[in-house]
Amino acid sequence: MKVYLAGPEVFLPNAREVLDAKIALARRYGFTPISPGDLEIPAFETKRGHGLAISAVNEKLMSGAEMIIANLTPFRGIAADVGTVYELGFMCARGCPAYGFSNMASNHFERLMAYYGGSIQPDAHGRPRGPDGVAVEDFDMIENLMLDGGIEARGGVLVTREVAPDRLFLDLSAYEECLSIAARRLLAAPG
Amino acid sequence: MKVYLAGPEVFLPNAREVLDAKIALARRYGFTPISPGDLEIPAFETKRGHGLAISAVNEKLMSGAEMIIANLTPFRGIAADVGTVYELGFMCARGCPAYGFSNMASNHFERLMAYYGGSIQPDAHGRPRGPDGVAVEDFDMIENLMLDGGIEARGGVLVTREVAPDRLFLDLSAYEECLSIAARRLLAAPG
Numbered sequence: 001m002k003v004y005l006a007g008p009e010v011f012l013p014n015a016r017e018v019l020d021a022k023i024a025l026a027r028r029y030g031f032t033p034i035s036p037g038d039l040e041i042p043a044f045e046t047k048r049g050h051g052l053a054i055s056a057v058n059e060k061l062m063s064g065a066e067m068i069i070a071n072l073t074p075f076r077g078i079a080a081d082v083g084t085v086y087e088l089g090f091m092c093a094r095g096c097p098a099y100g101f102s103n104m105a106s107n108h109f110e111r112l113m114a115y116y117g118g119s120i121q122p123d124a125h126g127r128p129r130g131p132d133g134v135a136v137e138d139f140d141m142i143e144n145l146m147l148d149g150g151i152e153a154r155g156g157v158l159v160t161r162e163v164a165p166d167r168l169f170l171d172l173s174a175y176e177e178c179l180s181i182a183a184r185r186l187l188a189a190p191g
Numbered sequence: 192m193k194v195y196l197a198g199p200e201v202f203l204p205n206a207r208e209v210l211d212a213k214i215a216l217a218r219r220y221g222f223t224p225i226s227p228g229d230l231e232i233p234a235f236e237t238k239r240g241h242g243l244a245i246s247a248v249n250e251k252l253m254s255g256a257e258m259i260i261a262n263l264t265p266f267r268g269i270a271a272d273v274g275t276v277y278e279l280g281f282m283c284a285r286g287c288p289a290y291g292f293s294n295m296a297s298n299h300f301e302r303l304m305a306y307y308g309g310s311i312q313p314d315a316h317g318r319p320r321g322p323d324g325v326a327v328e329d330f331d332m333i334e335n336l337m338l339d340g341g342i343e344a345r346g347g348v349l350v351t352r353e354v355a356p357d358r359l360f361l362d363l364s365a366y367e368e369c370l371s372i373a374a375r376r377l378l379a380a381p382g
Contacts, residue, residue: 013314013324051330055340059283076306076325077268083335085273089280090341092250115267123204133204134267139242144274149246150281 001186003031004062004091007071008081010036012169021172026069029179030187034065062090067097067186069178072143072158073168074104078111080143092150099182100151101174102142105162109138157181192377194222195253195282198262199272201227203360212363217260220370221378225256253281258288258377260369263334263349264359265295269302271334283341290373291342292365293333296353300329348372 003026009018019035026033039057044050062068068091072080080102092098104111109128113120116130123129128136141148142158151158159178163171194217200209210226217224230248235241253259259282266272271293283289295302300319304311307321314320319327332339333349342349350369354362 011326013320013326015326046331047329048331051328051332051336052340052343055336056344058337059341059344062284076303077270079268079270079273081335082270082273082276083337085276086280086283086335086337086341089277090284092277093253093281093284112267129204135202135204135206137242138238140237140239141242144272144277145242145246146249146274146277149243150250150277152243153247153250 001031001067002034002065003182004065004068004087005033005035006068006084006087006091008073008075008084009071009169018170022175025172025176025179029176029183031179031183034061036061058087059090062087063094065091065096067091067099067182069099069101069175069182071102071169071175072100072147073102074111078115080147085147088147088150092154096154097156097182097186098151098154099156099178100142100147100158101178102158102160103163103168103171103174105160107140107142108144109136109140112136155185192222192258193225193256194373195256195259195278196224196226197259197275197278197282199264199266199275200262200360209361209363213366216363216367216370220367220374222370222374225252227252249278250281253278254285256282256287258282258290258373260290260292260366260373262293262360262366263291263338264293265302269306271338276338279338279341283345287345288347288373288377289342289345290347290369291333291338291349292369293349293351294354294359294362294365296351298331298333299335300327300331303327346376 005022023033036058041053070084070088075081119131120128120136128138139145159174161174196213214224227249232244261275261279263271310322311319311327319329350365352365
């Protein structure tokens with residue numbers, strides 16, 4: 001079963017090393033990993049042309065994959081990497097099993113509480129809002145409800161871990177738990 | 192043509208008013224708008240059950256839509272709302288025409304330059320990186336390359352505007368430009 005390994009690891013200083021570790025783990029659990037870092041993109045005349053070529057190759061890789069494991073660890077802010085989220089939505093629309101993990105244990109509401117410095121209050125209808133009046137989702141979910149909901153609707157799980165800050169994009173134990181659960185559910189069990 | 196109106200407007204204090212204005216504009220340009228704010232969700236026993244029900248209804252609405260216009264204005268940080276991005280990826284995987292707009296004119300690289308306080312430097316291979324060593328996309332794109340790339344590959348455009356800060360999620364001129372371009376390209380032109 002071909003699994004697309006989505007995540008912001010491609011941006012890390014040691015991207016190749018981390019991607020190779022993810023690839024090796026996926027193989028160990030019986031999957032055929034497809035990783036965006038695998039691709040070679042030819043040089044392009046414009047920056048934009050280069051970016052479009054990477055997008056096209058990633059979409060092609062996804063279209064050949066049968067499931068996704070998305071690293072939804074908050075990236076440069078309080079939410080998941082938007083490139084990864086695009087890919088999660090893409091694979092969910094294709095009806096593929098979808099799994100996710102986050103190396104922060106805090107859920108969406110807790111991260112927004114920190115973002116607003118604790119100033120979240122219910123409005124007249126009981127809906128929680130920040131001091132800017134903008135509503136805050138409080139659904140016992142790790143991320144925006146479309147992400148948690150999309151994963152659950154495709155039979156997957158969203159695994160969380162609290163890891164040391166300097167291991168935020170390096171610790172692979174939550175990723176490995178996704179592989180372990182997915183292997184039990186999706187790969188033919190021996191006799 | 193049924194257009195799904197994705198965006199974080201659903202969280203605004205005056206969400207209904209803004210969504211109704213978007214709906215009216217879409218109709219004026221000849222589209223049949225489908226808006227996540229339209230739906231009525233029954234009360235659920237758990238918060239999580241409630242969130243999952245909203246996710247399921249939104250996915251059903253998307254599955255009945257033929258194109259998407261996504262509000263990709265940076266939301267609570269430097270990137271687009273992840274719920275909206277999930278929906279963009281979802282509709283792109285379905286092969287639907289995809290349009291986007293942002294009410295910040297700054298592109299992805301410029302926002303990251305501000306995020307890193309100007310400390311972006313090329314590494315030994317010429318790839319720009321922040322002081323944390325994490326790579327920065329520099330592709331003359333408004334957002335992560337999967338978003339710009341997905342929209343362009345489906346014949347759409349990503350329109351930007353610089354609007355007054357207090358109109359960031361209220362100004363509909365970039366949205367209206369999406370409608371205008373999409374109407375010319377996608378709706379049967381008279382005579």
